[in-house]
Amino acid sequence: xxxxxxxxxxxxxxxxxxxxxxxxxxxxxxxxxxxxxxxxxxxxxxxxxxxxxxxxxxxxxxxxxxxxxxxxxxxxxxxxxxxxxxxxxxxxxxxxxxxxxxxxxxxxxxxxxxxxxxxxxxxxxxxxxxxxxxxxxxxxxxxxxxxxxxxxxxxxxxxxxxxxxxxxxxxxxxxxxxxxxxxxxxxxxxxxxxxxxxxxxxxxxxxxxxxxxxxxxxxxxxxxxxxxxxxxxxxxxxxxxxxxxxxxxxxxxxxxxxxxxxxxxxxxxxxxxxxxxxxxxxxxxxxxxxxxxxxxxxxxxxxxxxxxxxxxxxxxxxxxxxxxxxxxxxxxxxxxxxxxxxxxxxxxxxxxxxxxxxxxxxxxxxxxxxxxxxxxxxxxxxxxxxxxxxxxxxxxxxxxxxxxxxxxxxx
Numbered sequence: 001x002x003x004x005x006x007x008x009x010x011x012x013x014x015x016x017x018x019x020x021x022x023x024x025x026x027x028x029x030x031x032x033x034x035x036x037x038x039x040x041x042x043x044x045x046x047x048x049x050x051x052x053x054x055x056x057x058x059x060x061x062x063x064x065x066x067x068x069x070x071x072x073x074x075x076x077x078x079x080x081x082x083x084x085x086x087x088x089x090x091x092x093x094x095x096x097x098x099x100x101x102x103x104x105x106x107x108x109x110x111x112x113x114x115x116x117x118x119x120x121x122x123x124x125x126x127x128x129x130x131x132x133x134x135x136x137x138x139x140x141x142x143x144x145x146x147x148x149x150x151x152x153x154x155x156x157x158x159x160x161x162x163x164x165x166x167x168x169x170x171x172x173x174x175x176x177x178x179x180x181x182x183x184x185x186x187x188x189x190x191x192x193x194x195x196x197x198x199x200x201x202x203x204x205x206x207x208x209x210x211x212x213x214x215x216x217x218x219x220x221x222x223x224x225x226x227x228x229x230x231x232x233x234x235x236x237x238x239x240x241x242x243x244x245x246x247x248x249x250x251x252x253x254x255x256x257x258x259x260x261x262x263x264x265x266x267x268x269x270x271x272x273x274x275x276x277x278x279x280x281x282x283x284x285x286x287x288x289x290x291x292x293x294x295x296x297x298x299x300x301x302x303x304x305x306x307x308x309x310x311x312x313x314x315x316x317x318x319x320x321x322x323x324x325x326x327x328x329x330x331x332x333x334x335x336x337x338x339x340x341x342x343x344x345x346x347x348x349x350x351x352x353x354x355x356x357x358x359x360x361x362x363x364x365x366x367x368x369x370x371x372x373x374x375x376x377x378x379x380x381x382x383x384x385x386x387x388x389x390x391x392x393x394x395x396x397x398x399x400x401x402x403x404x405x406x407x408x409x410x411x
Contacts, residue, residue, distance in 0.1 A: 019051050019052065019053045020051060020052050020053070020300055020303040021052075021053050021054075021055050021300070022052055022053070022054055022055065022078045022079065022300055022303050022304050022307045023055045023057055023077035023078050023079070024054060024055070024056055024057070024077055024078065024079040024080065024292075024307065024311075025056075025057045025058065025059055025067075025076075025077045025079070025080045025081070026058060026059070026063075026080065026081040026290075027058065027059055027060075027063040027081065028058040028059055028060035028061075028063075029060070030258070031058065032058045034320070034323075034326075035056055035058070036056065037319075037323075038311070038316055038319060038320065039054055039056060041319065042310070042313075042315050042316050042319050043307070043310045043311055043316060046310050046313075046315075047306065047307060047310055050303070050306055052303050052306060052307060054307055055077075057077060063081070064083070064086055067080055067090075068090070068093075071090075071093070071095040071295070071297075072095075074297060076095075076295050076297070077295065078294065078295050078298040078300055078301075078303075078304040078307075079292050079293070079294055079295070079304050079307060079308055079311075080292075080293060080295070081130075081290050081291070081292065081293075082096070082119070082126075082127050082290065082291045082292075082293045083290050084118050084119070084287075084288065084289050084290065084291070084365050084366055084367045085288075085366055085367055085372060086367075086372050087118070087119060087121070087126070087127065087291070087367060088121055088367060088369055088370050089370045089372065091121040091122075091126045092121070092370060094296065095295070095296050095297070096126050096127075096293050096294065096295070096296055097126075097293075097294040097295065097296040097298065097301065098124040098125060098126060099124075099125045099126065099127070099128065099293075099294060099305075099308075100124055100125050102294075102301075102305035102308075103125070103128070103305075103309075107309075108125065108128075110330055110331060110332065111128065111129055111312075111329050111330055111331065112129070112132070112329055112330070112331055112356060114287055114356060114363060114365070115129035115132055115287065115289050115329050115356070116129065117365075118287065118289055118365035118367065119289075119291045119293075126291070126293055127291025127292065127293040128291055128292050128293075128308060128312045128329075129289045129290070129291050129312075129329040130289075130290055130291060130292050130311065130312055130326075130329060131289070131290065131317075131320065131326035131327055131328060131329055132287055132288060132289035132290075132326075132327055132329055132356065133253035133254050133255060133287070133288045133289070133326075133327060133352055134253060134285045134286060134287055134288070134352050134353075134355030134356050134360055134363070135186070135189060135251055135252065135253055135274060135285055135286060135352075135355065136251075136252070136253065136254075136271050136272070136273065136274070136348065136351045136352050136355055137152055137161075137249060137250070137251060137271065137272050137273065137274055137275070138242060138249065138250045138251075138252060138256060138269050138270070138271050138348065139151055139152050139248060139249050139269060139270055139271075139272070140242065140245065140248050140249070140267065140268070140269055141268040141269060141270055142267075142268055143168060143172060143175055143245065143248040144164075144168060144248060146171075146172060147167060147168045147171040147172050147248075148171070149164050149167045149168050149171070150164065151270060151272075152164060152249065152272050152275075153272055154272050154273045155276075156272075156275040156276065157275055157276045157277070157278040157281075158190070158217055158275050158276070158277060158278055159278050160275070161275040162177075162217075162221065162224070162226045164177070165177025165178055165221070165226035165227060165248070165249065166224065166225050166226045168248045169225055169226060169227075169228075169248075170225065172248075175245065175246065175247065175248055176227055176228035176233065176241065176246060176247040176248070177221075177226045177227050177247065177248055177249060178221065178226065178227040178238065178241075178247055178248070178249045178250075178251070179227060179228055179229070179230040179233050179235060179238055179241035179242075179246065179247040180218065180219075180221055180222060180227045180228075180229060180230060180238075180387060181230045181236070181237060181238060182229075182380055182381075182383035182384035182387055182388075183376075183380055183383070184376045184379045184380055184383070185286065185366065185376075186238065186251050187214070187215075187218050187379075187383060188284070188286060188364070189274055189283070189284035189285045189286060190214040190217065190218055190274075190277070190284060191210070191211050191214040191215070191284065192284030192285070192361070192362040192363075192364055193214070193274075193276070193277035193280060193282050193283050193284035193361060193362060194210035194211070194213055194214050194277055194279070194280060194284075195210050195280060195282075195362070196208060196210040196211045196214070198364065198368060198375075199368075199369065199408075202410075203369065203408060204404075204405075204408045204409070204410040205375070205404045205408055205410070206401075206410075207379075207397050207400060207401050207404070211397075212393070212397060213279070214277075215382070215383075215386075215393065215397065216393055218383070219383060219386040219387050219393070222387060227247075228247070229387055229388065233246045233247070237252070238250040238251050238252055239252045239255075239256045239259055239260075242256070242260075242269075243256075243259060243260055243263045243264045243267070244263075244264075245264070245267070251274070253288060253352055254326070254327055254348055254349050254352040256348070257344075257345050257348055257349070261345075268344070269344055269348075270344065270347065271344070271347050271348040271351045271352075272351060273351060273354075273355065273359065273360070274355075274361075276361075282361045282362055283360065283361035283362070284360075284361050284362045284363070284364075285355045285356070285360040285361060285362070285363045285364075286363070286364060286365070286366045287355075287356050287363055287364070287365050287366065288366045289329070289365070289366075292308050292311055292312060294308065312329070312330075314330060314332065314333075317329065317330050317333060318333070318336070321333060321336060321338050321349075322338055327349055327352055327353050328353075334353060334354075334357075339353065371407060371408075374407060375404070375407060377403070378399070378400040378401075378403035378404050378407075379400055379404075381396075381399070381400065381403075382396035382397060382399065382400040383396075385399075
């Protein structure tokens with residue numbers, strides 16, 4: 001009788017119930033179409049042979065809060081996105097599975113080392129980077145041509161770039177050289193270029209003379225006629241100013257490509273590296289990245305590991321790269337023919353990829369231990385206060401240092 005039931009189940013298609021289901025989640029928005037395409041064309045066909053079915057559950061709204069709540073409630077999926085910005089506070093909960101036993105050293109070594117290090121906590125690997133971004137400098141070719149100013153290039157220092165921005169702004173009265181934002185996410189690389197570090201060996205933050213030098217240069221761009229404050233232009237980010245041709249230059253990652261494709265498809269732009277500190281002759285950068293990580297309470301860990309490997313496989317990353325969707329995290333893709341194609345988007349993606357390497361200079365992951373946004377807030381407040389003229393540099397940095405001391409316990 002039992003044999004008959006199994007036959008009937010197989011004939012009715014219910015034999016699929018024997019498959020192992022692995023639930024995965026990430027944020028919604030544009031990612032939904034990307035992940036669905038990736039699963040359909042690359043990942044699921046490979047896993048069919050393993051008897052594994054991937055169930056994708058994108059989350060709209062506050063993804064971070066949802067994930068922390070789901071892990072606490074025991075309802076989280078087997079695999080999920082982890083943003084490097086809040087990764088350490090999540091890994092510290094013990095609710096994320098270390099991946100060292102699922103990936104050989106050779107497999108891990110295939111990924112860019114600074115990305116791997118970004119998801120290493122307490123000596124254990126808690127995430128495989130799925131893609132990443134760094135900052136680059138995008139410039140509007142038509143505006144520079146109209147002003148008769150040479151394009152920015154990778155030999156530019158803060159001083160030579162500023163001179164070009166001043167020329168553009170003075171000749172094109174309705175265009176800013178750059179629109180600055182009061183955000184450490186854009187200012188930070190300039191501080192890194194000086195040799196300043198976010199945390200010292202005691203885990204505390206000191207806004208030293210190197211930091212001050214970068215701070216004075218960045219916040220003084222508006223006063224010196226090389227930039228305008230983004231909010232005065234009705235924008236909240238440098239990409240918005242750039243796409244609306246309100247500024248000749250933007251400081252953004254490869255995410256700006258999709259925005260420009262939709263909002264300014266005919267805009268002619270080029271991309272180069274962030275400028276060099278004229279003193280150290282180095283540049284700085286951030287690496288922004290997201291991992292696929294595993295639920296420590298998953299009941300399907302072995303199957304989940306296979307799904308994770310398929311999601312970050314060379315084939316999967318090639319698929320994403322060729323569609324101009326994200327920058328791959330595998331070292332071997334550095335010399336991919338896609339990066340050598342003519343055109344503004346391949347150039348943008350190549351510069352962003354190289355921004356994570358030695359060419360990017362002093363590169364830090366976009367995370368601040370377990371402090372997250374609380375750590376950036378005093379610096380952002382100081383940037384805003386000086387750019388808008390509410391405080392002088394001395395008072396703004398004094399107030400920021402005091403707030404950081406309270407946060408980190410420095411006396």
